[in-house]
Amino acid sequence: ETGVTQTPRHLVMGMTNKKSLKCEQHLGHNAMYWYKQSAKKPLELMFVYNFKEQTENNSVPSRFSPECPNSSHLFLHLHTLQPEDSALYLCASSQDLVYNEQFFGPGTRLTVL
Amino acid sequence: SQQGEEDPQALSIQEGENATMNCSYKTSINNLQWYRQNSGRGLVHLILIRSNEREKHSGRLRVTLDTSKKSSSLLITASRAADTASYFCATDGAAGNKLTFGGGTRVLVKP
Numbered sequence: 001e002t003g004v005t006q007t008p009r010h011l012v013m014g015m016t017n018k019k020s021l022k023c024e025q026h027l028g029h030n031a032m033y034w035y036k037q038s039a040k041k042p043l044e045l046m047f048v049y050n051f052k053e054q055t056e057n058n059s060v061p062s063r064f065s066p067e068c069p070n071s072s073h074l075f076l077h078l079h080t081l082q083p084e085d086s087a088l089y090l091c092a093s094s095q096d097l098v099y100n101e102q103f104f105g106p107g108t109r110l111t112v113l
Numbered sequence: 114s115q116q117g118e119e120d121p122q123a124l125s126i127q128e129g130e131n132a133t134m135n136c137s138y139k140t141s142i143n144n145l146q147w148y149r150q151n152s153g154r155g156l157v158h159l160i161l162i163r164s165n166e167r168e169k170h171s172g173r174l175r176v177t178l179d180t181s182k183k184s185s186s187l188l189i190t191a192s193r194a195a196d197t198a199s200y201f202c203a204t205d206g207a208a209g210n211k212l213t214f215g216g217g218t219r220v221l222v223k224p
Contacts (some may be wrong), residue, residue, distance in 0.1 A: 002155065002157065004155070006155075033211075041216075042214055042215060042216045042217070043156075043201065043214040045211055045212070045213070048211055056211055088153065090155055090156070092155075092156075097211075100144075100205060100211075100212060101146065101158050101161055102146075102148075102156075102158060102203075102212065103158065104148075104155035104156040104157070105155050106154055106155045107153070107154065107155050109153065
């Protein structure tokens, strides 16, 4: 256990659905991250939050909408996704952006039909 | 283009042998980190080496960093079947506000 949990672990959704991914860290960290991992591609950083403020949006399509209500929780709201968005979505946290050793959750395996 | 690139892409060895993989990067860094990922799971942090360090050890892991060549290596000694995983290097740029991961090396340790 890394101290970072993600729910759900698996999600199947249609292109017209709206769903949310949840991430929670119990480490007292201040920075949280969303990554996308597709087959045969390097891990792609999507969003970075530091002390609840978004510091990085890596040109992510607007059909992905992050939310960080506090330093322990991070959400990724999904709507009108495409089949190519099917991937493993990983959440991570670090103490902050300087001490950036990252602790990852187990991921949500998303399939878009 | 990605900051870190691992070499080789895949590696198959017998249990007990050593495994070496390399990472090259393009820009100045504050630190370089190595992570392990078991199939379909989250990444696990292995070791961090700062730009002013040349070598670091953690258990059976040895990491070297050559900033003049912009490269790092990860050595796993006396490998075990449980070491079967993908290994990624990650670098932060001089601005240091995010990590960029390489494509990974898939390591298979045969019993």
